[in-house]
Amino acid sequence: MSRLQDQVAIVTGGASGIGEGTVRKYAAEGARVVIADLQEARGQQLAEELGPQTSFLKTDVADEAQVASAVDLAMSRWGRLDVIFNNAGFGGVSGPIEDLDMAGFDTTMAVLLRGVFLGAKHAARVMKPAGRGVILNTASIAGLQAGYGPLTYSAAKAAVAHFSRCLAVELAPFGIRVNAICPGLVLTHIFTTPFGLQGEAAEAALPRIDAAFANWPPMGRSGLPADIANAALWLASDEASYVTGQAIVVDGGITAGAQSTEMGERLASSFGIDPAMLRAQRGQ
Numbered sequence: 001m002s003r004l005q006d007q008v009a010i011v012t013g014g015a016s017g018i019g020e021g022t023v024r025k026y027a028a029e030g031a032r033v034v035i036a037d038l039q040e041a042r043g044q045q046l047a048e049e050l051g052p053q054t055s056f057l058k059t060d061v062a063d064e065a066q067v068a069s070a071v072d073l074a075m076s077r078w079g080r081l082d083v084i085f086n087n088a089g090f091g092g093v094s095g096p097i098e099d100l101d102m103a104g105f106d107t108t109m110a111v112l113l114r115g116v117f118l119g120a121k122h123a124a125r126v127m128k129p130a131g132r133g134v135i136l137n138t139a140s141i142a143g144l145q146a147g148y149g150p151l152t153y154s155a156a157k158a159a160v161a162h163f164s165r166c167l168a169v170e171l172a173p174f175g176i177r178v179n180a181i182c183p184g185l186v187l188t189h190i191f192t193t194p195f196g197l198q199g200e201a202a203e204a205a206l207p208r209i210d211a212a213f214a215n216w217p218p219m220g221r222s223g224l225p226a227d228i229a230n231a232a233l234w235l236a237s238d239e240a241s242y243v244t245g246q247a248i249v250v251d252g253g254i255t256a257g258a259q260s261t262e263m264g265e266r267l268a269s270s271f272g273i274d275p276a277m278l279r280a281q282r283g284q
Helices: 017-028 040-050 064-079 102-130 150-174 199-213 225-236 262-271 277-283
Strands: 006-010 032-037 054-056 082-086 133-138 175-184 247-251
Touching: 006 017, 006 064, 006 102, 017 032, 017 040, 017 082, 017 225, 017 262, 032 040, 032 064, 040 054, 054 082, 064 102, 082 102, 082 175, 102 133, 102 150, 102 175, 133 150, 133 225, 150 175, 150 247, 175 225
Parallel strands: 006 032, 006 082, 032 054, 082 133, 133 175, 175 247
Antiparallel strands: none
């Protein structure tokens, strides 16, 4: 039997990147999946491709009513909710702290932290009566160690990791497991969006980013959405029935043995930016 046979899942940010990879993995393992995302065209296309076991709902995860609607859709269509993967996100604002404005800070926290909170809140309201459920949240290695991401992004992801631990303790008596996944460098558009690239231009940039980071992780390659989706599948399945309150790192060994200062410099180089400019900004 497939590992998620007849279970129902919601994946936020499910129309692309890690979310899309997880939607495909869950569906292949027998789950019925709500694809919750702002990218309407991509989300609809994915749902049409995967068939009636999936449903797309345009969802802004920072809007409580829209998140509640995603949970209600799962319940009205399939009568249950077994898994929610709070994955929607973006790279946040970046730059020296004195140059950051509150609007950018608030947007970063709204998507990366408030979105996780709302997804967990509304999943819990239907999982508690059922006495079962799995809540997964996308954190990041940037939330565990300094130097792997912009300031506000890293702070939000650190909050997600600790939120997941605290919520795991609260919900364990109700049969609900809560874990965070902490990806390392994964080839998605989170790296191209800050450079203003979209569509074909963004797709064309991914091989350059991959080449720039090829020898940085000890495993010798960049991560793929499927690498994170595999972890999300395991954590959602009964194979992980005794795993809760954890921040699972999936990074090819980066946090075990790679220099964090190299990340920004390699990314800059892939876009033709002199790494010396970054070192100058850090006062090095």
